[in-house]
Structure formats: structure tokens, C-alpha cells
Amino acid sequence: MSVSDPGFARQVTLQIDERSIDVPEGSTILEACRALAVDTPTLCYLENLTPVNACRVCVVELEGSRTLVPACSRKVEGGMKIKTDSERVRTSRKMVLEFLGSSVDVSLVSDFSRQMQRYGSNPKRYGDAAKPALAGTRDGAVAGHHHASDGQTASTVAQPVKIDNELYVRDYSKCILCYKCVEACGTDAQNTFAIAVAGRGFDARISTEFAVELPDSACVYCGNCIGVCPTGALMFSSEYEMRDAGTWDENKQVSADTICSYCGVGCTLTVHAQDNKIVKVTSPADQDVTHGHLCIKGRFGWQFVQQRDPSVLDGLANGPVVLDDVEVPAPA
Amino acid sequence: MDLHYTQATETPHERAAVDAVLGPADSTWSTGDRRAETESHSAHAGHAARSQRDRLLPALHAVARRIGWISEGALNYISRRLTIPPAEAYGVASFYALFAFEPRPKTVVHVCEDLACKAVGSDALIAELERTAGPGEPQCGGASMWLRSPCLGLCERAPAGLLTVAGDEPHDEPLEFVTALRVAAALEGKRDFGFAPTQPPQHGDPSLRLLRRVGTVDPASLDAYRAAGGFRALRRAFDIGALGVLREMTASKLMGRGGAAFPTGRKWEAVAREPERPHFIVCNADESEPGTFKDRIIMESDPFALIEAMTIAALAATCDFGYIYIRGEYPLATRRIEHALEAARAHGMLGDDIMGRGLRFDIELRRGAGAYICGEETSLFNSLEGYRGEPRNKPPFPVQKGLFRKPTIVNNVETLINVPDIVLHGGDAYAAIGVADSTGTKLFCVCGNVAKPGVYEVAFGATLRELIELAGGVAAGHRVQAVLLGGAAGAFATPDELDAPLTFAGMRAIKATLGSGVIMVFDETVDLEAMLVRIAAFFRDESCGQCVPCRVGTVRQQELLARLAARRLHGSPDEERSLLAEIGQVMRDASICGLGQTASSAVESALAKLNLFSSAVPVDERTPV
Ligand SMILES: Cc1cc2nc3c(=O)[nH]c(=O)nc-3n(C[C@H](O)[C@H](O)[C@H](O)COP(=O)(O)O)c2cc1C
Ligand code: SF4
Ligand code: SF4
Ligand code: SF4
Numbered sequence: 025m026s027v028s029d030p031g032f033a034r035q036v037t038l039q040i041d042e043r044s045i046d047v048p049e050g051s052t053i054l055e056a057c058r059a060l061a062v063d064t065p066t067l068c069y070l071e072n073l074t075p076v077n078a079c080r081v082c083v084v085e086l087e088g089s090r091t092l093v094p095a096c097s098r099k100v101e102g103g104m105k106i107k108t109d110s111e112r113v114r115t116s117r118k119m120v121l122e123f124l125g126s127s128v129d130v131s132l133v134s135d136f137s138r139q140m141q142r143y144g145s146n147p148k149r150y151g152d153a154a155k156p157a158l159a160g161t162r163d164g165a166v167a168g169h170h171h172a173s174d175g176q177t178a179s180t181v182a183q184p185v186k187i188d189n190e191l192y193v194r195d196y197s198k199c200i201l202c203y204k205c206v207e208a209c210g211t212d213a214q215n216t217f218a219i220a221v222a223g224r225g226f227d228a229r230i231s232t233e234f235a236v237e238l239p240d241s242a243c244v245y246c247g248n249c250i251g252v253c254p255t256g257a258l259m260f261s262s263e264y265e266m267r268d269a270g271t272w273d274e275n276k277q278v279s280a281d282t283i284c285s286y287c288g289v290g291c292t293l294t295v296h297a298q299d300n301k302i303v304k305v306t307s308p309a310d311q312d313v314t315h316g317h318l319c320i321k322g323r324f325g326w327q328f329v330q331q332r333d334p335s336v337l338d339g340l341a342n343g344p345v346v347l348d349d350v351e352v353p354a355p356a
Numbered sequence: 357m358d359l360h361y362t363q364a365t366e367t368p369h370e371r372a373a374v375d376a377v378l379g380p381a382d383s384t385w386s387t388g389d390r391r392a393e394t395e396s397h398s399a400h401a402g403h404a405a406r407s408q409r410d411r412l413l414p415a416l417h418a419v420a421r422r423i424g425w426i427s428e429g430a431l432n433y434i435s436r437r438l439t440i441p442p443a444e445a446y447g448v449a450s451f452y453a454l455f456a457f458e459p460r461p462k463t464v465v466h467v468c469e470d471l472a473c474k475a476v477g478s479d480a481l482i483a484e485l486e487r488t489a490g491p492g493e494p495q496c497g498g499a500s501m502w503l504r505s506p507c508l509g510l511c512e513r514a515p516a517g518l519l520t521v522a523g524d525e526p527h528d529e530p531l532e533f534v535t536a537l538r539v540a541a542a543l544e545g546k547r548d549f550g551f552a553p554t555q556p557p558q559h560g561d562p563s564l565r566l567l568r569r570v571g572t573v574d575p576a577s578l579d580a581y582r583a584a585g586g587f588r589a590l591r592r593a594f595d596i597g598a599l600g601v602l603r604e605m606t607a608s609k610l611m612g613r614g615g616a617a618f619p620t621g622r623k624w625e626a627v628a629r630e631p632e633r634p635h636f637i638v639c640n641a642d643e644s645e646p647g648t649f650k651d652r653i654i655m656e657s658d659p660f661a662l663i664e665a666m667t668i669a670a671l672a673a674t675c676d677f678g679y680i681y682i683r684g685e686y687p688l689a690t691r692r693i694e695h696a697l698e699a700a701r702a703h704g705m706l707g708d709d710i711m712g713r714g715l716r717f718d719i720e721l722r723r724g725a726g727a728y729i730c731g732e733e734t735s736l737f738n739s740l741e742g743y744r745g746e747p748r749n750k751p752p753f754p755v756q757k758g759l760f761r762k763p764t765i766v767n768n769v770e771t772l773i774n775v776p777d778i779v780l781h782g783g784d785a786y787a788a789i790g791v792a793d794s795t796g797t798k799l800f801c802v803c804g805n806v807a808k809p810g811v812y813e814v815a816f817g818a819t820l821r822e823l824i825e826l827a828g829g830v831a832a833g834h835r836v837q838a839v840l841l842g843g844a845a846g847a848f849a850t851p852d853e854l855d856a857p858l859t860f861a862g863m864r865a866i867k868a869t870l871g872s873g874v875i876m877v878f879d880e881t882v883d884l885e886a887m888l889v890r891i892a893a894f895f896r897d898e899s900c901g902q903c904v905p906c907r908v909g910t911v912r913q914q915e916l917l918a919r920l921a922a923r924r925l926h927g928s929p930d931e932e933r934s935l936l937a938e939i940g941q942v943m944r945d946a947s948i949c950g951l952g953q954t955a956s957s958a959v960e961s962a963l964a965k966l967n968l969f970s971s972a973v974p975v976d977e978r979t980p981v
């Protein structure tokens with residue numbers, strides 16, 4: 025009998041908010057919460073990545089534990105007694121949301137404002153936002169040497185958008201440091217290791233070596249980091265430009281799945297279009313082949329297809345589209 | 357692994373510095389000879405190079421010590437040699453305060469701006485340096501510079517400094533009783549200010565156990581150590597065997613002295629039981645808690661005792677290899693330990709057949725590079741392995757998956773030097789010293805406004821007042837205003853609480869902690885509000901940044917204390933205080949590690965016990981001036 029076989033997995037019984045539940049051994053508390061339809065906020069957790077449990081918005085109270093525990097990564101044990109809505113849990117979630125809401129541009133994080141409302145977060149308590157950093161200042165921050173603030177304004181991570189290639193932009197004013205892009209670029213998917221966390225404390229940031237521009241880095245423009253970024257900090261240039269121009273409108277967008285035809289792997293592409301133009305390509309996270317991850321051809325090849333033959337879009341409303349095998353030029 | 361590098365290349369100097377620690381490159385693939393212009397992907401350097409990842413920190417140190425800073429080319433060369441993606445290597449290097457990535461002068465004087473030094477007037481020193489020697493910030497040039505530093509672990513000789521001079525023959529030395537004149541002289545090229553370990557204040561007291569050799573026995577001589585009774589405990593350990601040692605350790609009820617007070621015998625037994633191999637023992641000598649300097653004094657003055665203790669641990673828990681991870685700001689202790697390791701190897705006290713009894717064990721010294729968090733045990737493992745010093749999730753615990761994910765004993769320096777006497781005289785004899793829940797003797801770092809600051813050894817049970825009196829008390833005409841126990845992560849005691857016994861239970865009763873044994877005394881001249889502002893700034897600087905409660909919470913706490921101290925609030929005093937309490941609560945409840953969990957403890961205890969910030973009013977309610 026194999027434990028990893030879901031059909032035979034041993035069941036573990038625990039209590040969540042005084043309700044008893046059986047889940048397979050090896051599940052996380054989050055999975056148990058979801059099985060009971062307990063609404064649990066998450067930010068740094070993603071099904072297809074190794075949990076880093078860094079954001080702490082998912083914490084729950086575990087009887088017998090001095091501190092709260094992260095639901096997303098803590099494995100269930102028989103007899104656990106968990107509270108998901110105690111005063112301590114509510115305060116911690118409220119504060120985590122408030123800390124992020126007051127230091128990061130969270131305007132594009134899905135569900136964020138609802139969760140803030142739910143927990144009564146008020147990011148305004150810390151005062152007006154401090155002036156954004158000049159380009160390069162946060163990249164040059166030295167560990168252990170912050171400029172002590174007088175507290176009259178609230179420190180933030182605001183800084184200019186990094187636009188250094190044609191395919192995607194990096195707006196680290198929106199970065200909550202969830203580590204997802206680093207994982208996607210590293211061993212969890214891409215194995216390119218173009219980006220890592222640099223610096224320390226509030227000055228910690230996602231960076232290439234010496235903060236060189238992407239075209240000088242190891243980046244191969246697979247876009248997998250964009251695919252996992254929960255905040256819009258990493259964004260397709262197409263989307264960024266349309267948002268900038270005020271033309272981005274998700275209500276007007278349609279999407280359809282197709283199989284990428286660039287090579288024989290058979291990745292599923294979800295093609296999103298607005299006003300008869302492809303605006304981005306993603307891949308479903310639950311897809312067996314890709315787990316949501318693609319390469320530059322699947323992710324960005326459409327730009328060249330579209331330029332060459334706009335008629336590929338005609339089929340979009342009715343079903344799958346086929347992206348021909350075209351040469352994808354190296355991004356500048 | 358197929359890695360990409362930028363075009364920047366190393367200078368011959370940088371290459372020589374790296375080769376000095378990694379050995380000469382043996383293939384043109386990894387030397388960087390294959391340049392980015394022709395081929396920017398290097399080939400597989402194979403498993404041998406990858407498994408050298410833990411050499412990253414030593415290689416970075418080598419460049420920093422030779423050149424003064426780490427260039428893109430130097431980082432590329434190190435990354436190539438070790439097959440580390442350069443973005444990752446940069447992520448690791450930029451974690452540490454002692455490394456710079458822009459040209460930096462070769463001569464740097466680090467001046468402590470932390471609590472014990474502030475208590476004896478370092479604010480005036482720093483203000484004078486700002487006037488005469490530049491801002492003390494990282495971004496300045498010139499031939500030499502001074503820089504602010506967190507506690508340098510020299511609090512008994514405050515104000516403290518550290519001189520680092522990069523070059524072909526790098527030079528590091530601690531500076532005691534720093535004045536602006538001394539700093540100016542160092543910046544102008546003077547060296548050798550004559551720092552030498554001194555005898556501890558209790559020198560000659562026959563009841564000293566842990567400190568009995570300090571200042572008495574030549575720390576550079578293995579023979580002197582042996583003549584003073586050294587290595588007799590190791591001989592006995594061989595005689596009673598691993599199980600015998602474990603029995604004595606458990607009977608001693610020795611609790612870890614690094615802050616968490618975990619029973620040492622249980623830790624050793626757990627590792628001894630683990631079937632997975634190899635086992636490691638790591639001595640945690642990162643000592644960076646503000647106000648703590650006891651481990652430094654031991655390492656400077658009694659280094660062989662540490663080696664003997666670690667060897668006994670290796671025997672008891674079948675550890676194959678040991679590491680001492682020492683903070684990067686301890687140059688003298690580093691040299692003394694290095695020397696002692698060499699001497700021990702030369703005398704067969706480390707190596708393939710220790711004392712001719714068939715034990716194979718050796719110890720390597722590794723230096724940190726300016727990061728308080730690397731004293732947290734799992735963060736220490738990551739740092740030593742060549743990763744960012746971010747704490748790991750527990751469970752799994754170090755005894756199961758520690759260094760290199762193998763079963764590992766990690767112990768504080770002071771914990772370990774208790775071991776030889778326990779083995780020699782038996783665990784029961786040891787447990788008879790002190791009190792029931794706190795056995796043995798304890799080192800206290802008494803500093804701040806006392807006549808004779810220094811490390812003191814007393815049996816558990818002595819009161820706070822007795823310790824302060826032992827250190828000569830506060831100066832005549834002055835009185836104790838407050839005492840910070842356990843360092844920045846500790847808590848305050850009031851003058852009413854001086855009769856509390858310094859035991860684990862006694863400290864709990866006054867909502868304080870022994871922590872690392874800091875007793876920092878502040879007389880009535882000290883601005884305690886400024887101390888709290890500094891504590892908050894310390895945690896803001898030292899948070900690793902991994903989790904939101906601590907990364908942002910330490911910033912919000914620092915900002916709020918700055919508002920309170922300046923009496924310029926955003927809301928009513930009650931609103932600001934309840935906000936501070938909530939910031940403290942989320943850090944304590946939801947942070948990943950002990951740093952965030954204790955970052956609010958001193959602040960909270962001060963607000964609860966001491967009457968601070970009383971007249972703080974919101975900005976808009978103040979009478980206009
Ligand atoms: C932020 C932080 C810093 C720490 N720094 C040190 C240190 O410098 N030295 C030390 O021995 N333990 C330090 N510790 C405690 C270690 O994690 C660990 O508990 C200790 O080394 C175990 O040794 P012991 O059992 O001998 O006390 C620190 C813990 C935290 C959370
Ligand atoms: S696009 Fe791909 S290679 Fe480039 S940083 Fe993102 S994940 Fe890494
Ligand atoms: S850029 Fe996006 S994915 Fe990367 S750490 Fe920031 S928020 Fe997370
Ligand atoms: S509590 Fe602070 S130091 Fe510890 S992991 Fe979180 S951010 Fe890092």
C-alpha cells in the first residue's frame with residue numbers, strides 16, 4: 025500500500041473551529057481549511073510552487089503552539105485543534121494586510137481589499153506615504169544601514185518602474201516579496217536563476233546580479249515569473265501599455281485554450297484577447313505538462329504571429345487557435 | 357547547470373584573492389578564460405564545484421579583505437568557480453553589512469552606535485565624527501572612512517570600534533575606549549592601538565570555574581592549557597565512552613546559554629540517536645546581541661577549552677565534523693581560535709586519531725560578515741552553506757535536519773565550555789551548583805553605567821543587585837534608573853526589581869529573560885527613550901526581511917518610536933500606543949523566527965514598567981510656537 029496513492033492515503037482527524045475533519049496524511053492545514061470551505065487568505069502560496077510561508081497572512085492558532093502557524097505549509101497531525109478566527113488570528117491577519125497595504129501598491133492583488141475589509145485593516149494609520157525612492161536607490165541599499173526615519177511619513181517600497189526590454193516590465197513598487205518569481209525562475213520551474221532576493225530587511229528586493237538590466241542577465245524571457253506574480257509587479261508589456269493608456273478592460277476580454285505548436289511538448293496555452301488582439305498568453309496551473317509554466321515561444325511568440333498574420337485571431341471566439349511555427353527573434 | 361554571466365571580469369588581484377581560498381582553477385571552463393564575448397554560458401563544472409557552495413562566504417571575505425569591496429567581475433569569478441548563478445551569489449553577498457559593492461576605501465573605522473556605548477556617551481563621539489570625519493554612511497568615498505556599526509561585542513570597553521584595512525596584508529583590530537582623536541589617527545594610517553585581553557574583574561577568585569583560565573593561562577600555548585588541567589576531561593570522556601558522557605550531560609541539567617535555554621544533554625542524545633550520517637557539531641560564536649561579549653572573551657583567552665568541549669561532543673554524538681561560526685567583527689578571537697586549531701592538529705588533539713584513541717574529528721572556523729540574524733541556528737546553517745542567512749522553518753529541527761540537512765548539534769560558546777568540568781567531575785556534582793531549575797554557573801555581561809564593566813561568573817541564584825554591586829555599582833551620586841536584561845531582544849527591570857534572582861524562573865517572575873546574560877545598567881543620566889529608539893532601529897536593520905510581520909513591523913515600530921520620542925504623533929497618545937501594541941502582537945505571534953518574535957519585547961516592557969513618552973501629544977493638539 026502506498027501512502028502517496030490518494031486512494032490509500034491514511035486519514036488524519038483534526039479539529040478546525042470545533043468542526044472535525046478527516047484529511048489524507050501529508051495534507052496542509054490550508055487544504056483542510058479549504059475542504060471545510062473556511063475562507064483563508066493567502067498571498068505567497070501557490071499550488072505549483074514550494075511553500076515559502078513568508079507572507080504570514082494565512083496564520084491560524086494551533087492549540088499548544090506558542091506562536092501562530094502558517095496554514096499553507098504546516099502539515100496536519102492527528103488531534104490538532106485549530107482556530108481560524110480567534111482574536112489573535114484576526115489581529116495578525118489584519119496587521120499583515122495593513123503592513124502590506126501601507127508599504128506596497130496592492131491595487132492589483134486580487135481579493136486584497138475584500139480581505140482588508142474583512143479584518144478591519146486601515147493602512148492609513150501609519151500616515152502619508154513617504155516620497156518614492158529615486159531610480160536605483162533601493163537597488164543600492166546597503167544591508168544594516170537604513171536611513172532612520174522620523175516616522176512622520178510611512179516608508180514604502182515605491183520606486184520607478186523598470187522597463188528594459190520589450191516583453192515585460194518590472195514594477196517593484198507592487199512587489200510584496202512573496203518569492204514566487206524567484207522559485208519559478210529557479211528549481212521550481214525554469215532553472216535559469218536570473219533573479220534572486222538581494223539585500224536585507226525592508227531593503228530586501230528581487231534583483232539580478234548587481235541589479236543589471238534584464239537583457240544583460242541570464243533571463244530567457246520564459247515569462248514564468250510573470251505567470252506566478254500575484255501583484256502585477258511583473259507584467260507583460262502589452263498589458264502594461266494598455267493599462268497606461270487606460271484601454272485595458274478585462275470585461276472585454278475573451279480567452280481560449282490551444283496547444284502550442286512551436287515544438288512537440290504539447291503545452292496548453294490560454295490565449296487572452298481584447299478587441300481582436302491577443303493581449304497575453306498564460307497556461308493553466310493545473311495542466312499536467314506545464315503546471316502553468318511556458319517558454320518564450322509559447323509565452324511571447326504570439327506577438328510575432330500577430331504582426332505577421334492577424335487572421336489567426338479570427339478563430340478565437342469559436343475555439344482553439346493555432347500559432348504557427350515562426351521564428352521568435354531574441355528580445356533586445 | 358548552464359549558467360550565464362555578464363561580461364564583467366575579475367582583475368588579477370581579485371583572482372589571486374579568490375584562488376588563495378579556493379585553490380587555483382583547474383579547468384579553463386571555470387577560470388573565466390572563456391569570456392562572455394565569445395560564449396557567455398559556462399559548461400558543467402560538475403558535482404565537485406557545486407558541493408563547494410559553502411565556500412561562497414570565505415571567497416567573498418577573501419575579496420573584501422584584499423580589495424575592500426566586491427566588484428561585479430570578482431563576483432562573476434567566484435560564481436564561476438563555485439558554479440553558483442551570479443544573481444544568487446549577489447543575493448547572498450548583499451545580505452551582509454560587511455560587504456560593499458561600490459568602491460570603498462581600504463581603511464574603514466567602524467564605530468559602535470549601540471546601547472552600551474550610548475550609555476557612556478558615544479552620541480557625542482558620533483556627533484563629533486560627523487562634524488570632522490564625514491557622515492559615517494556607506495555611500496562615501498576617499499582614502500579612508502568611518503561607518504556606524506551595531507554592537508561590536510566590546511561593551512566592557514565602550515565606546516568601541518573596529519579598524520579594518522584591506523590589502524595584500526589585511527589588518528583588522530578591535531578599538532577600545534574610542535575617541536574622535538583615535539578615529540582620526542586610524543583614518544590617517546595609524547595601526548596597532550594596543551588592544552589586549554585583560555584579566556576579568558574577578559581575577560584570582562578561587563570559585564571561578566568557566567573563567568578560571570582567562571587572563572591566567574597563555575591562550576596561545578597548548579602546553580600551558582594542558583598544564584592547567586586541559587584535555588583531562590577529554591581523556592575521561594574516552595574512558596567513560598559516548599554513553600557515559602551523555603549520562604553525565606543529562607544529569608548536569610545544563611541548559612543552553614545562547615538564549616533559548618534548551619537542555620543540552622537532550623540535544624546531544626537526539627543527535628546521537630539519529631541513524632542518518634554524517635553528524636555535525638556547530639559552535640555558535642556569532643554573538644551579536646547588543647550588550648553581549650562573554651563568548652568573545654572566552655575565545656580570546658581560553659580557545660583550547662572550546663576545542664576540547666567540541667571534541668567531547670563529537671565523541672558523545674558521533675559527530676564527523678565541527679564548525680565554529682564566529683561573527684565577522686571579532687578579529688582577535690578569530691586569530692586565537694585559528695591558532696589554537698592549528699596547534700591542536702599539530703599535537704594530535706584534532707585529526708585522524710585523537711589522543712591515539714581512534715577518534716577522527718576536525719573543526720573548521722567560519723566567519724560571519726555582519727548579520728545578527730545569523731546567530732539564529734537555522735539562519736547560521738544557511739549562511740555557512742552559502743545561502744542567504746534566512747531562518748528556516750522548524751520543524752524539522754537541527755537535531756534531525758541541521759547543517760547540510762544532516763543531524764546537527766548547535767551550541768553556544770558558553771554552553772560548550774561548561775562541558776569539560778561536567779565530564780571531569782560528573783553531572784551530579786555540576787547540578788549541585790546553582791539552583792534546581794538553573795544549574796551551574798553563569799556568565800553575565802555587566803555593562804553600561806557601572807564602575808567595573810566586564811564579564812562576571814556567579815552560581816545561578818545571585819540577585820541582580822548582587823551582580824551590579826560586584827561590578828562596582830553605579831558611580832557615586834548616581835542611581836540606577838533601569839536595567840536592560842538579555843540585550844535588545846530582552847526586557848527592562850526597574851530599580852524595584854533588583855532583588856530578583858538571576859535564574860530562568862526568577863526572570864520569568866519579573867517578565868524578563870536571561871537571554872544571553874546581558875545586564876546593562878542605565879543611571880538617571882541616560883535618555884531611555886533614545887535607547888528604545890535605538891533598539892527599534894537595530895531590529896529594523898537586522899531583520900532578514902523574509903516575513904512580512906518582521907520586515908514591515910520592525911519599520912513601523914521604529915517609525916512609531918521616532919514619533920513618540922519627538923512628541924509628534926499621528927493620532928491621540930492612546931491610539932499610537934495601541935497601534936504600537938498591535939505591531940508588537942503581530943511580530944510576536946506571526947513572525948517566522950525569534951528575531952521578529954522578540955523585536956518588540958524590550959519596547960513593550962519599557963512602556964509597561966517605565967514612565968516614558970508621558971507628555972507626547974498629537975501634532976495638531978500642540979500649542980503653536
Ligand atoms: C535572532 C537570534 C539570534 C541569535 N543569536 C545567537 C548567538 O549569537 N549566539 C548563540 O549562541 N545563540 C544565538 N541564538 C540562539 C540560537 O538560535 C540557538 O538557540 C543556540 O545557539 C543554541 O545553543 P545553546 O543550546 O547552547 O544555547 C539566536 C537566536 C535568535 C532568534
Ligand atoms: S522570464 Fe523566465 S528566465 Fe526571465 S526572470 Fe522570469 S522566470 Fe526567469
Ligand atoms: S515580483 Fe511578484 S512574484 Fe516576485 S516577489 Fe514580487 S510580488 Fe512576488
Ligand atoms: S522574523 Fe524577521 S528575521 Fe526572522 S525570518 Fe522573519 S523577517 Fe527574518
Ligand code: FES
Pocket residue numbers: 065066067068069076077078079080081082083094095096097
Ligand atoms: S500564504 Fe501562508 S505564509 Fe503566505
Ligand code: FES
Pocket residue numbers: 468469470471472473474506507508509510511514515516646647648
Ligand atoms: S560594543 Fe557598543 S554596545 Fe556593545
